[in-house]
Amino acid sequence: MPSDFLSPQTSIVDSHPSIPSYADILAAAARIAPHARHTPVMTCQTLDERFGARLFFKCENLQKVGAFKFRGAANAVFSLSEEEAARGVVTHSSGNHAAALALAARLRGVPAYIVMPSNSPAVKQAAVSGYGGKITLCEPTLAAREQSAGEIIARTGAVLIHPYNDVRIIAGQGTAALELIDEVPDLDLILVPVGGGGLLSGTLIAARLAPRPGPQVIGCEPAAADDAYRSWRAGRIIPVEHPDTIADGLRTSLGDQTFPIIHALVQQIVLAGEPQIRAALRLVMERMKLVVEPSAVVPIAALLEGTPRIAGQRVGVILSGGNVELSKLPLE
């Protein structure tokens, strides 16, 4: 049978045998269930009226550590063998993944080594140490981070857990959409913010590789960090060079684990401007009374720009996180 006749589901699995399957998402859900929060789904009449649609918000800002990142980190940490876990885990990140990995490791009772640039805000360092992470500060360059992580691995044998370019992380992030699809029947569409692509990849697998494929999935990205959009159009990874967006969680570029999944399965990637992100932040905080971070509202920002059109549809939105400095809210 010529490959043209293969469904995308088959072709993606065939050409990338290492990518997580729908069964991996189910396994991740069972693995993290004792540790992660089953977050609520909320609705908002004002937003429904504004967009002429029914919106269902999966509130990952209410997840442990305030972001979906805990799902992937918990799945990765609890996937390790006893012997691997005992040596600890390591990552270089200054964001939600660092806090999530620290907490997941603490829950398993193993060390988490977090390499952070020396210019990380004190509040982020405090969050990581508050969850028991062992911080190593380094120069704020990628080379310095990788060198510090390498030294820790050489010394301790700790397992590197990348923030998104890791099948265990991708499978864990997919559990948010799994819960959403389970709770809200007949969704037409799910909107997901995209940075490194872990959440989008996991959502795509949960929605499109299910035995009975579910809603379409659209990735939503800041126009000022549009590497996923350009990579999706070009058919190859085009890293972002100077991301300049208030959506600080989405400044990263797709990885070689996330790009093929996204390229094969996503319906579309849409862009949102900075004023729309600020307006969406105000809208969600004022109307839904939820504290969210700028990255989380990029799907609403895209809707404010008019793309995608969702009138008459039932649309899931993953509100990815709520870690924002309240005294400096970037509001329109």
Added chain:
Amino acid sequence: MPSDFLSPQTSIVDSHPSIPSYADILAAAARIAPHARHTPVMTCQTLDERFGARLFFKCENLQKVGAFKFRGAANAVFSLSEEEAARGVVTHSSGNHAAALALAARLRGVPAYIVMPSNSPAVKQAAVSGYGGKITLCEPTLAAREQSAGEIIARTGAVLIHPYNDVRIIAGQGTAALELIDEVPDLDLILVPVGGGGLLSGTLIAARLAPRPGPQVIGCEPAAADDAYRSWRAGRIIPVEHPDTIADGLRTSLGDQTFPIIHALVQQIVLAGEPQIRAALRLVMERMKLVVEPSAVVPIAALLEGTPRIAGQRVGVILSGGNVELSKLPLE
């Protein structure tokens, strides 16, 4: 039988036959059910650990118009006869009650006349007109407000609905505690912010005048607007003269309908300082990821000051509202 042997429940009902009964709260719950939101109850591990207790937050910030006030307003508006309702309702308020009454009236399809001081912030006027309220601006004095309301009543026959000193309002506000007690069994205590006393009175009736009396209730008040505390201690209404608190919803004084209920049934009234209110605001927004207004966190602020002591107890907290100007959050 000497009155010493009467239960407080009996004596309060005997001495004030006009106060709402538990049955009135049940009736209010049935009346507003098609209109009000059954708000979720949330928990927070960080706060539980901090206070060594189990806290259950009734999220009235997620109520329609962003505050519990919609419960009382809806109960009042839907209690009116067809003939009364047709003439409309009127109030003088610049806060959540005004928006709540406007929306309740719109849902019943009758006019709401809202008298607001001419110096009300534009955002509050916009909220009221957004819900269809007909605004009359007047000089920012109580006399001018009452005169304006009187003129509207003379002209239209509209029914005055006071923000708290009204049995229909009190019964409506009690439905929040009714839902909380129904959802969370074996509460030891409920903490409630107190301004004019409508929410506290309704909560007291729901908790203490139930056929099988439930949790004790403690009122929580800003020290800078401590009229309820002083009135409770003195046994008579002592109005606040110069309330100077960021908890703008709690600057009002008890009324002659709310004071007797509170005096007879409340376990205690505790005070919270302004720095503690600001710290509590940050704590709830950062940790629970909920947008709340300063008035809503006064119970948490009291706990931060150490009174009441709740270690080992199951404690309900009514998060009364979430209408706050986000660009001017008064954070510690």
